[in-house]
Amino acid sequence: MSRGHSFPASEETTMHDHRRLGRELGLFDTDPLIGAGLPYWLPDGATVRRTLEEYIRGVERRAGYRHVYSPVLGKRELYEISGHWSHYSQDMFPPMELGGEEFVLRPSLCPHHALIYRSRAHSYRELPLRMAELGGMYRSELSGVLGGLTRVRSIQLNDAHIFCTVDQVAGEARAALELIRRAYDALGIRPARFRLSLPGQGGKYVADPALWERSAALLTEVLDSSGVAYEAVEGEAAFYGPKIDVQIADEAGRESTLSTVQVDFHQPERFDLRYIGADGARHRPVMIHRSVIGSVERAVAHLVERHGGAFPGWLAPAQVVVLPVSDAELPQAVQLVERCAERGLRAEVSGPEHGTLGARVRAARLVPYQAVIGAREAAGDAVALRLRDGRRVDALPAGELLDRVGALVGAFSTDLWDENEDAGRPVHDLG
DSSP: OTTOOOOOHHHHTSOOOHHHHHHHTTSEEOOTTTOTTOOEEOHHHHHHHHHHHHHHHHHHHHTTOEEOOOOSEEEHHHHHHHTHHHHHGGGSOOOEEETTEEEEEOSOSHHHHHHHHHTSOOBGGGOSEEEEEEEEEEOOOOGGGOBTTTBOSEEEEEEEEEEEOGGGHHHHHHHHHHHHHHHHHHHTOOOSEEEEEEOOSSSSSOSOHHHHHHHHHHHHHHHHHHTOOEEEEETOSBTTBOEEEEEEEOTTOOEEEEEEEEEESHHHHHTTOOEEOTTSSEEOOEEEEEESSOBHHHHHHHHHHHHTTOOOTTTOSOSEEEEESSGGGHHHHHHHHHHHHHTTOOEEEOOGGGOOHHHHHHHTTTSSEEEEEOHHHHHTTEEEEEETTSEEEEEEEHHHHHHHHHHHHHTTOSOSOOGGGOTTOOEEEOO
């Protein structure tokens, strides 16, 4: 079995460190030959990452977003137009010369999306146009600040840009905040605080006071109407506009930004973006930058630390571990794993060759569902279910187990079991 992880009792009471757990649970690792800040994902970590990406793409599709792909390289001129080169070049990798031209690893997806928008004519009837991509970008972080998945040089960003009219900005920004709230519920995490990030002193910001004031007023309206407590902080804005930052905190209280909603009047002007209005004239759209879970790397790091590796059932690398009591029940165990796979559930067998039943239960302590099959269960196509939180469910038909686990997983629920459906079947709390 691939998940026979156990920790000394003293470790279980200490603060979770995603770097330690990530290696011990076989989620990710690094190698000096690849380089600092460039982690690779092991099979279980890749499963968590892929499942998270599929979840967020589904959420976006249902919310009316259309997905695109764009290259991770662009000409230096692209980032000169967007303003990244003059305001952000210290965080970018040096240009690469090719055929007399300079190319840069992108530090952001927004210039590419602006060009995709500009490639076609647009009517006001198409707006808001919601464009999303889960794409790579690169930051030239110094070695001293790199750590685990939270500060990396290669970033997979859940990014989206909404092109809309000024009158649509507030509604679209509120809808983005609602997507963030729903995603946090599904992931079992909570924000530490909401921050209205405004410009500070210095030259890193685009100089256009009127546009800054207009953008800040729109975001303030969104926060006030959403009823969330927030604080305004100077010096944390993007170079092109203010933003709403959703802050998360680790167990030591250290904060970082996971999700953002930003209003941008600057780049639509720099790229001369237009749409044809109801009056037949050309108008400038507003660009809302929106990220529900931010970088996949930082999101997974926070999830590892928040849950200690015991991910919500829909996100767990293995969702069901099947435990035959003896070799005699092994055929039924293998068949149940195959039935799980047909339902899209991730399952594996941990047979007697891995130790006593008690030892196998302890080794699989992070797996949400432990399906025990003894002689009685094998004879009746049933399982005795143990939940990760210590509860036990009396024997139930294997088909019912698959239906109920599949329903919870399909709903992206953080609940392990719906006791309202037990109809008199005892659920024992052994905690």
